[in-house]
Amino acid sequence: MLGRDGIGSKTGGGGVASSSNANVDRRERLRRLALQTIDLTKDPYFMRNHLGTYECKLCLTLHNNEGNYLAHTQGKRHKTNLERRIAKEQHDKGLITIEQIQQQAQQRRVVVPRKTVKIGRPGYHVVKQRDPVTGQRSFAFEIQYPEIEAGLQPRHRFMSAFEQRVEQPPDPKYQYLLFAAEPYETIAFKIPSVPIDKSENKSKTSWDRDTCTFKLQLYFQDQNDAMLIPPPPPPIALE
DSSP states (O other), rough: OETTTTTTTTTTOOHHHHHHHHHHHHHHHHHHHHHOOOOGGOOOTTTOOOTTTEEEEETEEESSSSSHHHHHHHHHHHHHHHHHHHHHHHHHHHHHHHHHHHHHHHHHHOOOOOOOOOOOOOEEEEEEEEEETTTOEEEEEEEEEETTTTTTOEEEEOOOOHHHHHHHHSOEEEEEEEEEEESSOOOEEEEEOOOBOOOOTEEEEEEEETTTEEEEEEEEEEESSSTTTOOOOOOOOOO
16 A cells, blocks of 8 residues: 555554654664674674674674674673773783772663573583693583573683672682573683683583583693682672
8 A cells, every 4th residue: 555655654654654664774774884894804702603693702692694793783782891801901911900990880880681581590510620641720511501592502701800790899810701592591600810721622612402511621721739729609690
């Protein structure tokens, strides 16, 4: 039906339809412009996974296409996490103090709405180990996701004590290992703030689709006092 206010609209109802169509067209133009002007190959947090979808390694989010990822980078969640990461890097270089980081955090109050209904925390099992040859201390994590959404694979990342806002004041002696998978809550384990050994056959992950179990084995770079640090405490929800 062709009304006087637009195609497919009824007479007198074209105002709302026209506004909606205009918003859709505007978002599409912005998406195309971003794709033309932004080089995603230079984005350290942009990654295409084996499923053909895209991930934000900073926020642990999934996106169907590059346009959706670019829209995500303009949102509050990504910008906030990016500010925290930059602050952490500046602190590591001695360019900013802990007090300045805390002041910046107090100045911004960001509420990130949940897009899905969470069903609780996943099951987990953590084992403390030591390499018999090198003496390196190691943690083995097993996270169970029996109700994970179809086609998804759990994701993980490391978060500094200064990025999180649950345990205050932040303790620079520790960092947090986050695990995320919809529709479960994102959980985090508190582990020593020691560099992770990322060499081949050391820290690695695996995903068993049959048992819905995500495994992560990590080794710390230092080899001294390998058995003095206890296993991580129960996980907490940081996001």
